[in-house]
Amino acid sequence: MPRTRRLAPPALLALMLALGAATAHAAAAPADATARPRNVILMIPDGCGPAAITLARLVSGHPLVLDSLLVGAVETHSADSDVTDSAAGGTAYATGVKTRNRMVGVDPEGRPLGTLVEAAQVRGLETGLVTTADLTDATPAAFVAHVAQRTLQDSIVLQMVGHHVDLLLGGDRSRWQPIPAGGRRRDDRDLLAEHRARGGTVVTTPAELAAARRLPLLGLFGIGTDQIALEIDRDTLREPSLAQMTAKALELLGPSPRGFFLLVEGGRIDDAGHDDDPAGVAREVLAYDRAVALALAFARRDSRTLIVSVADHETGGLGLGRRVGRASPYVMHPESLLAARTSVWRMSGEIVDGGDPVTVAERGTGVDRLEDDERAALLTAAAAPDSARRHGLLRALSEIESRRVRVGWSTGGHTAVDVGLYAFGPGSERFRGLHENTDVARLIAGLLGLDLDAVTARLRGAVERVPPR
Ligand SMILES: [Zn+2]
Numbered sequence: 001m002p003r004t005r006r007l008a009p010p011a012l013l014a015l016m017l018a019l020g021a022a023t024a025h026a027a028a029a030p031a032d033a034t035a036r037p038r039n040v041i042l043m044i045p046d047g048c049g050p051a052a053i054t055l056a057r058l059v060s061g062h063p064l065v066l067d068s069l070l071v072g073a074v075e076t077h078s079a080d081s082d083v084t085d086s087a088a089g090g091t092a093y094a095t096g097v098k099t100r101n102r103m104v105g106v107d108p109e110g111r112p113l114g115t116l117v118e119a120a121q122v123r124g125l126e127t128g129l130v131t132t133a134d135l136t137d138a139t140p141a142a143f144v145a146h147v148a149q150r151t152l153q154d155s156i157v158l159q160m161v162g163h164h165v166d167l168l169l170g171g172d173r174s175r176w177q178p179i180p181a182g183g184r185r186r187d188d189r190d191l192l193a194e195h196r197a198r199g200g201t202v203v204t205t206p207a208e209l210a211a212a213r214r215l216p217l218l219g220l221f222g223i224g225t226d227q228i229a230l231e232i233d234r235d236t237l238r239e240p241s242l243a244q245m246t247a248k249a250l251e252l253l254g255p256s257p258r259g260f261f262l263l264v265e266g267g268r269i270d271d272a273g274h275d276d277d278p279a280g281v282a283r284e285v286l287a288y289d290r291a292v293a294l295a296l297a298f299a300r301r302d303s304r305t306l307i308v309s310v311a312d313h314e315t316g317g318l319g320l321g322r323r324v325g326r327a328s329p330y331v332m333h334p335e336s337l338l339a340a341r342t343s344v345w346r347m348s349g350e351i352v353d354g355g356d357p358v359t360v361a362e363r364g365t366g367v368d369r370l371e372d373d374e375r376a377a378l379l380t381a382a383a384a385p386d387s388a389r390r391h392g393l394l395r396a397l398s399e400i401e402s403r404r405v406r407v408g409w410s411t412g413g414h415t416a417v418d419v420g421l422y423a424f425g426p427g428s429e430r431f432r433g434l435h436e437n438t439d440v441a442r443l444i445a446g447l448l449g450l451d452l453d454a455v456t457a458r459l460r461g462a463v464e465r466v467p468p469r
Pocket of ligand 1: 087089313
């Protein structure tokens with residue numbers, strides 16, 4: 001692994017001030033303004049492959065909003081693997097450069113790369129990051145941070161703060177607050193208090209989000225300091241939906257005098273895919289599609305907004321159609337997932353915490369009575385040693401639903417399959433066909449008149465002046 005070249009927040013601040021000075025020169029409108037967007041909403045359904053889209057459509061019984069926007073597909077491989085992770089995938093979409101798995105906002109040698117958010121700020125656009133994952137998770141991080149390891153989240157959050165993004169909405173408050181305040185920062189900084197002291201608004205509930213009227217806005221959600229729950233488990237009074245967060249982002253960024261760049265991540269499709277959770281994936285994709293519908297309504301009204309939706313990779317190796325016993329493999333039962341009330345992740349947690357395995361599984365999956373072999377598999381998993389129990393329970397619970405709906409999973413990780421590319425608005429025709437993931441950032445930068453390479457050059461100049469940590 002190359003030496004980490006992390007960018008210290010004070011240097012970033014100085015950098016952004018220096019970049020701000022260049023704004024006046026770079027802000028000339030593109031020659032053909034009618035064919036170019038003023039605003040871009042980049043939407044990333046993390047881990048959502050083509051089969052997840054089809055499954056959500058089958059479960060809901062009607063076409064997705066996304067379906068009408070399909071224009072092409074994207075190859076997702078990273079610099080060092082056919083199977084990308086979210087760090088390299090996010091970096092490709094943020095910077096237009098392929099990097100190695102686990103790296104965020106840096107090239108394969110660990111050198112920082114200019115991002116769409118940074119380049120948009122140079123041009124005076126307002127910026128926002130919205131996600132149902134943790135705000136410091138790899139995908140949003142790739143747009144504002146430069147670290148050689150995605151797990152360096154304490155550094156990521158400081159870089160995020162240093163960038164002065166106008167709107168940040170996502171999960172996991174713990175990275176932003178010190179231990180005495182219920183967080184897990186060891187440097188005693190309360191980044192929420194600091195945000196308020198700078199005149200920003202901090203919200204932590206759907207009601208507070210709905211009432212927020214101005215930027216800069218920082219929203220950190222999740223019950224306690226935990227992340228936002230999967231849609232199927234979400235407490236609607238205590239945690240906002242992706243659509244609610246997207247609506248607020250568009251309400252506040254919409255009037256931006258020079259336009260805006262907004263990232264909206266459906267961050268937890270990936271988590272449901274890692275758990276091989278068919279009902280969880282379907283519900284998560286449908287929630288993402290409701291956010292797409294809001295973005296589309298905004299773009300239709302506005303007429304100068306480009307929407308691009310593209311996943312960073314597929315998760316789970318989901319296959320639709322499966323031979324079970326002597327039943328025909330040419331039949332699926334997507335309606336069987338409508339009865340599920342709880343994610344397999346939450347069910348497995350309830351069993352680990354002492355819940356009766358069969359009762360939890362029957363209530364959560366909505367299955368009236370488990371088959372004998374399903375009970376046996378569940379009880380075997382529940383009796384496994386601590387280290388293997390959670391994993392075994394996830395597999396057993398997934399199998400109860402997956403066998404009924406007739407889907408299979410090739411992995412608990414990511415896969416190399418191409419993902420769908422969706423676009424609407426001025427410039428959307430440029431996205432037709434099959435692209436590399438890096439093309440997406442380059443196309444967006446070109447349409448907005450952003451210079452990613454110039455930001456990269458400035459970042460590297462700034463980094464060389466930063467003493468090694
Ligand atoms: Zn991902």
